[in-house]
Amino acid sequence: MDEYEQKATPYGGRGLFATKGLSAGTVILTCNEPYAWVIYKKFRKEVCAECFLYVRDDIVAQKARRLAWKIRPSNSSGAFGEGVWFCSEKCRDDWGTIGCYSSEAAAIQRAIDRLHASMLGKQGKRGQANEAIPNPTPVTNNDEDDLDRTIYARWKTAESSLMKDILRSQPLSEAELETARFLSSAVIRCWREELDTLGEIAQNDSQAPKFLSKWKNLLTLQNNEAAHLRAHPDTLDTWIRVYTFLRCAAQAASSAIPSTLASYFEGSERIRDVLARDHGNVFGIWEEGEAMLDHNRDDESEMLGFAMYIDGSYFNHSCDPNVRKTRRGRAMEFWTTREVVAGEELNINYIDTKADWKSRRKELLSGWYFDCQCRRCLDEQASDITTENGREGFPPR
Numbered sequence: 458m459d460e461y462e463q464k465a466t467p468y469g470g471r472g473l474f475a476t477k478g479l480s481a482g483t484v485i486l487t488c489n490e491p492y493a494w495v496i497y498k499k500f501r502k503e504v505c506a507e508c509f510l511y512v513r514d515d516i517v518a519q520k521a522r523r524l525a526w527k528i529r530p531s532n533s534s535g536a537f538g539e540g541v542w543f544c545s546e547k548c549r550d551d552w553g554t555i556g557c558y559s560s561e562a563a564a565i566q567r568a569i570d571r572l573h574a575s576m577l578g579k580q581g582k583r584g585q586a587n588e589a590i591p592n593p594t595p596v597t598n599n600d601e602d603d604l605d606r607t608i609y610a611r612w613k614t615a616e617s618s619l620m621k622d623i624l625r626s627q628p629l630s631e632a633e634l635e636t637a638r639f640l641s642s643a644v645i646r647c648w649r650e651e652l653d654t655l656g657e658i659a660q661n662d663s664q665a666p667k668f669l670s671k672w673k674n675l676l677t678l679q680n681n682e683a684a685h686l687r688a689h690p691d692t693l694d695t696w697i698r699v700y701t702f703l704r705c706a707a708q709a710a711s712s713a714i715p716s717t718l719a720s721y722f723e724g725s726e727r728i729r730d731v732l733a734r735d736h737g738n739v740f741g742i743w744e745e746g747e748a749m750l751d752h753n754r755d756d757e758s759e760m761l762g763f764a765m766y767i768d769g770s771y772f773n774h775s776c777d778p779n780v781r782k783t784r785r786g787r788a789m790e791f792w793t794t795r796e797v798v799a800g801e802e803l804n805i806n807y808i809d810t811k812a813d814w815k816s817r818r819k820e821l822l823s824g825w826y827f828d829c830q831c832r833r834c835l836d837e838q839a840s841d842i843t844t845e846n847g848r849e850g851f852p853p854r
């Protein structure tokens with residue numbers, strides 16, 4: 458962390474600033490692994506669960522009709538490793554040693570799949586749309602405290618919903634299921650991390666990892682709950698559905714997971730904490746991890762899933778960034794694209810920066826809920842205003 462420090466900016470919360478002059482190509486931050494992540498179900502067989510390696514269909518199509526990694530987890534511990542595939546035996550062997558890739562994760566994963574299948578089955582039998590989970594209070598309030606109280610009350614009500622409520626409701630969409638898987642990775646990790654802190658894992662498992670980033674770090678990320686729900690009030694229903702589903706899946710898995718872990722899914726607090734920080738703080742897991750040098754990607758790189766790299770979420774956005782990120786396996790590396798002087802802010806770009814300033818700002822406002830204050834936007838806006846004024850002063854003849 459010598460190359461940069463975190464400081465308040467005058468325009469957008471905290472940012473990262475160079476502590477010394479840096480030459481182009483300096484790696485300033487490597488996040489060794491995500492805190493939470495999901496690989497989309499449709500890519501699961503094609504993406505190595507350990508190093509996220511993916512091979513494009515068309516490359517493989519020359520050799521095989523169907524692309525899927527062939528190496529599976531060793532099955533000595535029964536259900537261990539459901540829904541994961543590996544590119545090599547080394548990756549398979551490494552997989553069990555870090556984070557939350559565990560029999561508990563596999564049990565939750567299986568419970569998610571089974572609960573979803575039951576919901577689909579119930580819907581099929583009824584032959585009609587299932588009921589929505591009751592939505593007692595809409596998010597319409599403008600007052601900040603009232604909004605928070607309304608949201609809190611909705612989460613609390615959801616904590617007492619029953620398995621039969623979720624079975625009667627609409628099956629989750631694919632996107633909701635991916636969110637459930639993403640959340641489960643965060644909650645399981647939080648549980649293991651806290652066990653680790655208590656020394657229990659260390660006692661039971663000499664191979665247990667020491668976690669790199671902590672839940673308490675996750676809580677320091679910018680909370681975008683209110684901004685997101687104001688822009689998309691219906692999202693609260695989705696979040697609560699996903700939480701209720703996950704809570705029921707954990708209950709269904711209770712014979713296969715420790716009761717302490719099941720209890721982590723009972724209360725809504727942890728799920729709410731992650732969801733409040735999901736929007737605006739997660740990164741796409743792109744196919745072209747190592748080869749991809751430019752985030753203004755105009756090729757056909759696929760987004761294979763998404764991940765939360767906590768330390769990487771303190772970079773503010775600039776439409777003229779001086780930092781880029783490159784995925785190296787599970788790790789995310791941030792590096793300077795040009796010379797940076799001591800004290801200069803280090804910025805990545807959240808969006809494609811080719812468009813004009815008005816379109817860029819519109820995109821950031823609608824998708825990220827902030828009005829971009831980067832130098833380039835301010836300069837381009839000022840020069841447009843000058844031109845406009847000039848036109849008014851000297852109308853064309």
Ligand SMILES: C[S@@+](CC[C@H](N)C(=O)[O-])C[C@H]1O[C@@H](n2cnc3c(N)ncnc32)[C@H](O)[C@@H]1O
Nearest residue numbers: 469470471679770771772773774827829830831
């Ligand atoms: C991923 S976070 C970056 C870290 C954040 N500043 C913090 O304190 O946690 C993104 C948030 O930073 C702020 N931000 C980032 N880039 C900005 C910019 N160019 N102009 C204004 N605000 C910006 C916005 O509040 C945005 O929602």
